[in-house]
Amino acid sequence: MLQLRPLDPSCPIECQLAIDAAPVVLVNVFTLDLADEAKFLEVWHDDAAFMKQQPGFISTQLHRALGEHPAYMNYAVWESTAHFRAAFSHPAFRSSLAAYPSSVTASPHIFQKVAVPGICAS
Template identity: 75%
Template sequence: MSLLRPLDPSFPIERQIAIEAGPVVLVNVVTLDKADEQTFLKIWQDDAAFMKRQPGFISTQLHRALGESPTYLNYAVWESTAHYRAAFGHPEFRAKLPTYPSSVVASPHLFQKVAVPNICVV
């Protein structure tokens, strides 16, 4: 992957994974050149299959932006930051990152559910 660009530059993913919390949702917005789309999808599929086998993984879903923009949003649910941290730092996963096309820019961020009275629950 050519570049990680934090959604919040003051609190990048490297700082987020140090916080003990759970469950957590990874939201990752990915932009890339249209010519690299099929390569991206194949590598992402392989990475998702790897993550699916990791302890603490709950689910994932990939979304594509409408229209011509090759922008993707992936979210993945993990039991805890500790589980995500272990998977994200796993040597097998880290070794695959350079295989992504150079046009790929990923913006990962971790979230937790928020309870809002009469709207949503934790």
């Protein structure tokens, strides 16, 4: 089963889900054993297909770290934390977490886009 390791222990994903914001970006970094990579990708695919069907889902993209040791980063855009909260707490999604290999650790964190004049659009 997937293990959760907060990116910021002072405000883990459960804390962030209680904050209403829109739009939001979920960034989730996964680490795992090389032997579990194929199974991880299979389960992640199923979870992403589920999330894609949920209200408020905009897009997602999975990235693999360079190098031989598998690490992945998922970037998912949601209309709001309320939409992501509903999908994240859905019983079908929660039960799917047991399908991940035991070596998988996830560090999910929710962000909002920041405007920086002349550099980043709002």
